Amino acid sequence: MSNTVTRPDWGKLFSSILAEPGRLGEYYSLFHSYSLGNQALAMFQMTLRGIPIGPISSFNGWKKLGRRVRKGEKAIALWMPVVKKEVVQKDDGTEEERTRRFFIMKNHWFALAQTEPIDPENPGTVPTPETPEWDRATALANLGITEVPFEHTDGNCQGFARPDKLEIAINPLAAMPWKTTFHEIAHCLLHSKRAEAAFVDGGVIDASIEEAEAEAVAFLCCATLGLPGLEEARGYVQSWLGSSAKAEEFAKKSASRVFAAADKILKAGAASKEEAGDE
Numbered sequence: 001m002s003n004t005v006t007r008p009d010w011g012k013l014f015s016s017i018l019a020e021p022g023r024l025g026e027y028y029s030l031f032h033s034y035s036l037g038n039q040a041l042a043m044f045q046m047t048l049r050g051i052p053i054g055p056i057s058s059f060n061g062w063k064k065l066g067r068r069v070r071k072g073e074k075a076i077a078l079w080m081p082v083v084k085k086e087v088v089q090k091d092d093g094t095e096e097e098r099t100r101r102f103f104i105m106k107n108h109w110f111a112l113a114q115t116e117p118i119d120p121e122n123p124g125t126v127p128t129p130e131t132p133e134w135d136r137a138t139a140l141a142n143l144g145i146t147e148v149p150f151e152h153t154d155g156n157c158q159g160f161a162r163p164d165k166l167e168i169a170i171n172p173l174a175a176m177p178w179k180t181t182f183h184e185i186a187h188c189l190l191h192s193k194r195a196e197a198a199f200v201d202g203g204v205i206d207a208s209i210e211e212a213e214a215e216a217v218a219f220l221c222c223a224t225l226g227l228p229g230l231e232e233a234r235g236y237v238q239s240w241l242g243s244s245a246k247a248e249e250f251a252k253k254s255a256s257r258v259f260a261a262a263d264k265i266l267k268a269g270a271a272s273k274e275e276a277g278d279e
């Protein structure tokens with residue numbers, strides 16, 4: 001385990017993407033089998049350490065590809081789930097096995113630039129970047145979200161979400177239908193416990209932490225997939241984070257949830273069903 005970092009600073013990672021959103025789409029083709037949060041983590045560490053951005057794999061993963069990690073190279077850390085079984089003694093003296101799942105930073109990954117061919121005559125297999133297709137209908141189906149007809153008389157309304165019913169509606173004349181779709185899906189994923197039954201999003205998005213979260217998810221999805229609406233979502237989130245108190249609240253409470261929700265949306269719509277996960 002890393003001696004320096006025990007958990008990712010999701011707020012900082014999010015801000016780094018906000019500063020340079022173009023890079024996310026570029027790197028998605030390399031790292032899409034990892035979670036979006038881990039993609040950001042990998043990019044951030046490689047940039048910080050001056051490692052050329054390239055495909056990553058584990059020590060043994062590279063070995064299978066005919067390459068080995070060079071001596072002295074320090075691993076890249078990703079945020080990984082760990083399942084632990086523990087035996088707990090109950091009050092009546094009997095024992096019970098319990099499973100605990102939590103996340104830790106694991107130093108297991110190396111970039112292409114940190115490896116060399118095992119056989120000097122053969123460079124081994126270098127994974128080629130590819131961007132998975134993202135399909136809107138597949139995403140909605142996999143997320144269990146139903147798109148209902150848009151029945152709003154207010155022409156300004158771009159879309160709405162009923163998180164408790166897992167329903168969204170998008171104005172057929174929405175100015176940025178991609179951004180609005182991701183925004184409404186995000187409400188369904190993140191805000192189902194809120195008392196209000198519906199979020200109605202007008203042309204100008206309200207200022208609230210829920211709206212900032214939904215728009216941040218839309219920003220990440222548009223940035224990853226290179227879809228229009230990115231700059232508008234970015235503008236809203238940047239102005240929201242312009243206040244240091246709000247930025248702190250967002251970093252603490254929202255950033256990791258925003259990464260997780262965007263990742264869920266991206267994975268749900270990825271046509272190829274390779275559930276590579278974070279192996």
Ligand SMILES: [Zn+2]
Pocket residue numbers: 183187199200201210211214
């Ligand atoms: Zn909203």
